[in-house]
Amino acid sequence: MNIVPTWMRGYQKAWLSGDIVAGVIVTVMLIPQSLAYALLAGLPPEVGLYASILPIIAYALLGSSMTLAVGPVAVASLMTASALQPLAAAGTADYIALAMLLSLLSGGMLLLFGALRLGFLAHFLSHPVISGFISGSAILIAVGQVKHLLGVKAGGTDVLDTVAQLVRAVPHTNGVTLGIGAGSVVFLLLARKYLAAWLVRAGASAKLADIAAKLSPMLAVVVSTALVATLRWDQTAGVSIVGAVPQGLPTLALPEVSLSAIGQLWLPALLISLVGFVESVSVAQSLALKRQQRISPNRELLGLGAANVASAVSGGFPVTGGFARSVVNFSAGANTPLAGVISAVLMGAVIAALTGLFHYLPHAVLAATIIVAVVSLIDLDTLREAWHYDKADALSLLATAGGVIAFGVEAGILMGVGLSLGTLVWRSSHPHIAVVGRVPGTEHFRNVARHPVVTEPGLVAVRVDESLYFANSDVLQDTVESLVAAQPKVRYVLLVCSAINQVDTTALGVLTNMERSLSQRGVALLLAEVKGPVVDRLRSTPLGERLQGRVFLSTHQAFVFVHQNTALRPGGADGLIVSSS
Numbered sequence: 001m002n003i004v005p006t007w008m009r010g011y012q013k014a015w016l017s018g019d020i021v022a023g024v025i026v027t028v029m030l031i032p033q034s035l036a037y038a039l040l041a042g043l044p045p046e047v048g049l050y051a052s053i054l055p056i057i058a059y060a061l062l063g064s065s066m067t068l069a070v071g072p073v074a075v076a077s078l079m080t081a082s083a084l085q086p087l088a089a090a091g092t093a094d095y096i097a098l099a100m101l102l103s104l105l106s107g108g109m110l111l112l113f114g115a116l117r118l119g120f121l122a123h124f125l126s127h128p129v130i131s132g133f134i135s136g137s138a139i140l141i142a143v144g145q146v147k148h149l150l151g152v153k154a155g156g157t158d159v160l161d162t163v164a165q166l167v168r169a170v171p172h173t174n175g176v177t178l179g180i181g182a183g184s185v186v187f188l189l190l191a192r193k194y195l196a197a198w199l200v201r202a203g204a205s206a207k208l209a210d211i212a213a214k215l216s217p218m219l220a221v222v223v224s225t226a227l228v229a230t231l232r233w234d235q236t237a238g239v240s241i242v243g244a245v246p247q248g249l250p251t252l253a254l255p256e257v258s259l260s261a262i263g264q265l266w267l268p269a270l271l272i273s274l275v276g277f278v279e280s281v282s283v284a285q286s287l288a289l290k291r292q293q294r295i296s297p298n299r300e301l302l303g304l305g306a307a308n309v310a311s312a313v314s315g316g317f318p319v320t321g322g323f324a325r326s327v328v329n330f331s332a333g334a335n336t337p338l339a340g341v342i343s344a345v346l347m348g349a350v351i352a353a354l355t356g357l358f359h360y361l362p363h364a365v366l367a368a369t370i371i372v373a374v375v376s377l378i379d380l381d382t383l384r385e386a387w388h389y390d391k392a393d394a395l396s397l398l399a400t401a402g403g404v405i406a407f408g409v410e411a412g413i414l415m416g417v418g419l420s421l422g423t424l425v426w427r428s429s430h431p432h433i434a435v436v437g438r439v440p441g442t443e444h445f446r447n448v449a450r451h452p453v454v455t456e457p458g459l460v461a462v463r464v465d466e467s468l469y470f471a472n473s474d475v476l477q478d479t480v481e482s483l484v485a486a487q488p489k490v491r492y493v494l495l496v497c498s499a500i501n502q503v504d505t506t507a508l509g510v511l512t513n514m515e516r517s518l519s520q521r522g523v524a525l526l527l528a529e530v531k532g533p534v535v536d537r538l539r540s541t542p543l544g545e546r547l548q549g550r551v552f553l554s555t556h557q558a559f560v561f562v563h564q565n566t567a568l569r570p571g572g573a574d575g576l577i578v579s580s581s
Helices: 013-040 045-050 054-062 074-084 093-115 119-123 127-150 159-172 175-201 206-214 216-231 259-290 297-313 323-331 338-353 363-375 380-389 391-407 409-429 473-486 505-520 532-539 542-546 555-568
Strands: 433-438 445-447 459-464 492-496 524-528
Touching: 013 045, 013 074, 013 127, 013 216, 013 323, 013 338, 013 363, 045 338, 054 297, 054 338, 074 093, 074 127, 074 259, 074 363, 074 409, 093 119, 093 259, 093 297, 119 259, 119 297, 127 159, 127 175, 127 259, 127 363, 127 380, 127 391, 127 409, 175 206, 175 216, 175 363, 206 216, 206 323, 216 363, 259 297, 259 323, 259 409, 380 391, 391 409, 433 473, 433 555, 445 459, 445 555, 459 473, 459 555, 473 492, 473 505, 492 555, 505 524, 505 542, 524 555, 532 542
Parallel strands: 459 492, 492 524
Antiparallel strands: 433 445, 433 459
């Protein structure tokens, strides 16, 4: 087995320049983000830097995306804080150890899922649920960072409590801190909206202008840090700063593992794993399609799992693929994961020699960076689309977002998943059942309530648009019994099975009893368009034996059979107009 990644074995010299440029640009973007997301997670700033080295290299070795940028992200940082704050004081040694353990558990789960080839798990969190979760998390994150913009201490148990404390703390606002924070927010918002267009008008290429606009947080960091250091606002105006950041590469060590800690962290680790995996696959897939490339969900599980284990052993916290950095990486010309490796090497150099530059970095600027980054994650477009197309999905989105805001990230996503699964079960337990007839002059059969069709005397033909299982088989039986009771001259009931992929044991029992009940009243049950796997399983059952000669390849053949037998029957049934009720 060749352990060298495919991209490395087939690397071309022409790709190198694009990878180098992308690696440098992403590093410039990653430095302020890693510091900011460590702050969001309740961790010292150097932990964000540590989580931006080995995880990137580990993903490059095992992941399948050529351009996904792995590292600290806002939502995973919020979930980390939510999981750890009830267990230890933020920023303490115990808190950092638990963050490392959380990353190890998350990585272990992802590696296990990858080994078991469970990449299909990406489909178990619907887009509305993920959208609602991220939107709710964005609101939660933004509200939680306002205290840093104001330069006050405020921390509530939920959003409403936090807002109330912020309102009470407003009179104690630090004016200089507010100026730095609010000014940074305004600058970042204006840069995001107008800087690219301004640079294009100034003669820059559209690609370069777009990348420059995305790097505006670094400019805010540099300018604000220089101002605070020059004017000594940390001493004269009480501006909160990052302070001393330990210099040197992280020490490699496994976090301390205890059964009690695992018992408290396994569920947050699972949720972080699933949410991070789904988001990463979504980003990686969208970027891969633009270059006619493919990704492997199972390889993504292994890549992200390795990244989180690497983060754990190097003093970091849970990581995943970041949307904004991945888009910048792609736009900057990254061709392979070597761009990420270059970024990791540069981050290592920063940690080894340049952390002193961050001493006077104001917390307010990091908060501004976080707020501007997460505001764009609030997804109103998906809510509008879902509301017009499928209100159940829209309600799942709102329930998830509301749950996150009101009860926390874990409760919120569990509410959304529960509501989605409940909706799925309800829909499958209430299948669409249509009475069908022949479209005149054709061999096509359609719903009598929607199309002008011709029905066969003595026959009720019913199409079930769902697999049959314990939750919906009685609905089919009740429908058939109602139709037969309403039309006493019916001699045949035809089930059109074109949409039935499976019949479980409960449904088989219901069909068997229904066939016997109809037979006792002189009504024959027929089946048409039964799929091969369903026929294979029915063949060896008592129902299959009783239906021999009454299972037809097509609905047309069944109609011909009924027509011929009705014509031969003395006193054949009169023509029927079948109701869809």
